[in-house]
Amino acid sequence: MSRIRPHSAVARAGGLLIIGLALTACSSGTSQEQREYAVPERFCGTAVDRDGLAALLPPGKKLTTREKYLDDKKLTERCDIQVDGKLVVRTSREWWPKKESTDWFATGKTRNDLGHQADDGRFLYSDYEAFGKTENCQRTTGAYEYAMFTGIQAYSSEHRDSNAMKDLIIHFTEAVEQSSDCD
Known part of the structure; x- marks a missing residue:
C-alpha cells in the first residue's frame, strides 16, 4: 500500500494550479491580435x-x-x-x-x-x-x-x-x- 506524503500532494496540486493558470492566461486573450494598419478615410x-x-x-x-x-x-x-x-x-x-x-x-x-x-x-x-x-x-x-x-x-x-x-x-x-x- 502506497502512502502519499502530504507535502507532495500539495506540491502536485500547486503545480497543476500553476499550469492551469498559465493555460488560462494564454487562451483568455492576453496576447490578442491587434490591428497594425491604419484605417484610411x-x-x-x-x-x-x-x-x-x-x-x-x-x-x-x-x-x-x-x-x-x-x-x-x-x-x-x-x-x-x-x-x-x-x-x-x-x-x-x-x-x-x-x-x-x-x-x-x-x-x-x-x-x-x-x-x-x-x-x-x-x-x-x-x-x-x-x-x-x-x-x-x-x-x-x-x-x-x-x-x-x-x-x-x-x-x-x-x-x-x-x-x-x-x-x-x-x-x-x-x-x-x-x-x-x-x-
Missing part, C-alpha cells in the same frame, strides 16, 4: 465612414485596396479591401438603368434576405451587407438613363450590426453622389 477614391468600416475590419498587419473596373466603359467599379491578402470588404459603384430599384440591383449581388430597408427601399441592408441607389447621380447615354447604385459587403468579419451597415451605405452613397463620377 478613403477607399479607391471614395470617402467612407472610418469608424463604421473599422468595426468590420479584422486584426492584421497590412491593409491594401484594389480598384478594378469590370468593363471597358467603366460602368462597374469595385474596390476590394484586403487585410494580409484576404478579401474582407468590397465596395461597389455601378451604373444601372435608372428605372430599376435597389432591390433589383441587390438581387444580383446577394442570395441572402437583407431584412431591413430605409428611405422607402432606396437602401437595403442586413447585418453585414448593404446596397443603395443614388438620387442625384445620373447620366444619359443615347436613349438610356442610368443611375449609380452602391454596395458594401463584409466577407470575413465576425462583427454583425445592421444599424452600422445602414449608416455605412447611406454615408458611402452620399460620398459617391458628391464624387467626380456624378458630375
